Amino acid sequence: MKNLQKRRPGLHECQPLRWGATLLAFMMGAATVVGGSAVNNARSADQSEASQSHTITIAGMAFSPLQLHVHAGDTVVFQNKDIFPHTATAPGPQGFDSSVIKPGGTWSTTLKHVGDFRFACQFHPEMKGEIVVEK
Numbered sequence: 001m002k003n004l005q006k007r008r009p010g011l012h013e014c015q016p017l018r019w020g021a022t023l024l025a026f027m028m029g030a031a032t033v034v035g036g037s038a039v040n041n042a043r044s045a046d047q048s049e050a051s052q053s054h055t056i057t058i059a060g061m062a063f064s065p066l067q068l069h070v071h072a073g074d075t076v077v078f079q080n081k082d083i084f085p086h087t088a089t090a091p092g093p094q095g096f097d098s099s100v101i102k103p104g105g106t107w108s109t110t111l112k113h114v115g116d117f118r119f120a121c122q123f124h125p126e127m128k129g130e131i132v133v134e135k
């Protein structure tokens with residue numbers, strides 16, 4: 001240990017700096033995330049009529065959340081975090097079809113029609129979800 005310290009005297013001066021920089025970067029990232037959600041909260045509180053964006057994550061061969069309540073005019077983003085391609089397909093004239101969402105890809109749709117939209121993945125019919133669009 002003594003030998004190591006003697007041979008590399010700069011290590012002790014240098015390391016805290018690096019850790020500090022890493023910590024600072026981490027804190028800045030966290031602040032950005034917190035700031036972002038605070039902005040979203042403020043927006044939804046001030047303008048409850050304004051359309052919002054919701055995210056449904058696809059991971060582990062499942063949609064999450066399984067059921068989502070939105071208001072007409074809101075946007076839903078499907079984010080595929082799986083290593084497989086998926087679709088989000090709700091049959092019917094007012095339904096939606098993402099077609100293929102590649103691994104790591106996203107697809108979004110704005111839901112204008114009130115109703116109960118049950119959707120599934122066309123490749124994996126056991127993958128199901130539901131979006132309830134309210135006025």
Ligand SMILES: [Cu+2]
Nearest residue numbers: 086121123124
């Ligand atoms: Cu699928």
